[in-house]
Amino acid sequence: MFRRTMLLVALLCLVATAALAQTPPYTKTIIVGDTGIPAVNGANLLAAVATPVAPGPNNRWLVFVEPGTFDLGGATLLMRDYVDVSGSGRNSTVITSGAATTVRAPAGIDTELRELTVENRSQNANVSTGVRIETERFLLTLVNVEIANVQNAIGVDINAAGQPRLSLVFHRIAGFKTATGIRIGGRGAVITDAFVFILAPGTEQNIGVEVRDTGGSTLDQVSGFVSASAGRNVGIDVVDSAPSVFNNRWTVDGNNSPVQTYGLQVRTTPFGARPAELFVRESDFIAQGSTAGAVAAQIEDQSRVEIQHSNLQSIDTPFGFGIGAAVQVTDSAFVWLKQSVADAGRSVATQAATTLRVGASQLAGARVVLGASTCAQSYDGAFIDIPNGPC
DSSP states (O other): OHHHHHHHHHHHHHHHHHTOSOOTTOSSEEEEOOOSOHHHHHHHHHHHHHOOSSOBTTBOEEEEEOSEEEEOTTOOEEOBTTEEEEOSOTTTEEEEESSSEEEEEOTTOEEEEEEEEEEEOOTTSSSEEEEEEOOSEEEEEEEEEEEEEEEEEEEEEEOOSSOOEEEEEEEEEEEEEEEEEEEEOTTOOEEEEEEEEEEOOOSSEEEEEEEOOSSOOEEEEEEEEEEOOSSEEEEEEEESOOOEEESOEEEEEEEEESSOEEEEEEEOOTTOSSOOEEEEESOEEEEEEETTOEEEEEEOTTOEEEEESOEEEEEOOTTOSSOOEEEEEOTTOEEEEESOEEEEEEEEEEOTTOEEEEESOEEEEEEEEOSEEEEESSTTSOOEEGGGSOO
């Protein structure tokens, strides 16, 4: 029986491998079908991506993957220059791997991955990553990234010399220690229409999007839900970076965590190349569920942030020992709040040596202001101290 099974697997591999050349009537398209055996499917997919000879700007190839599960075993799908990989839909084609990284796009290549699901199940890896991007000429389009039952999870890890583009990407990420939906390093990235879902009882932290780039990323129409870590829970975490944030929608729930929960946290480290600078437009940040206090927007360490046409809301836990705030400014940070709403038990809270300038905005809640905090009825109007001002 064992010999018959092995013979069947070998025959399937032989037949599938023989079909890996371009599939008529196509001349530059390889179709990878479903044999019904995920491990055979995965081997055929790896072989298909390796098949094109001398692909280039005038010899671009497509590997089209039919519905099914394609198990790479302990291997990583290494994307190739001018060889695109397309599935049959996010709920139809699944690429899964037990390697530390399921899909990797190395530096210097031009390629696209689209219309499929990427899954990582590398339980023994220090960090388990769905997609790692090292090239700026990369498109990730209509892709689901799912990671569960691992120690430290990163959905998409970007570290490129330019700015790759991600569009219509959904992440469902969970790790026993840490979980990060998207981590942006290198020169940054352009991300549009993405959703991050993290519901992971990790012991250390859950972060929706972590920005540590040097080029100025764009997050446009990115939304997410982050919850359940016993440590930090953060929607967008910006460190020593200058991204632009447009039309974002984030809800962060600490689930009674004893650590403060942040919808948006902006920090500048002592060794950062420049202060963190953030430009926020038309966005919502809601923070709740921390016994230490929930903060919708936490701005620290000489960072400079401008928030306009946005809604910042903090909801304190009834039995918590900490008090949160819609906007909290600490450590010499500078914040402009324009035509926005800050709604919480404490609408704003600032430390000494900080600057908060509020114009044409609603501060719905108590105001604890120790720094240079001023407001005006219009942003071009005369600014006066917040305790007596019209905000």
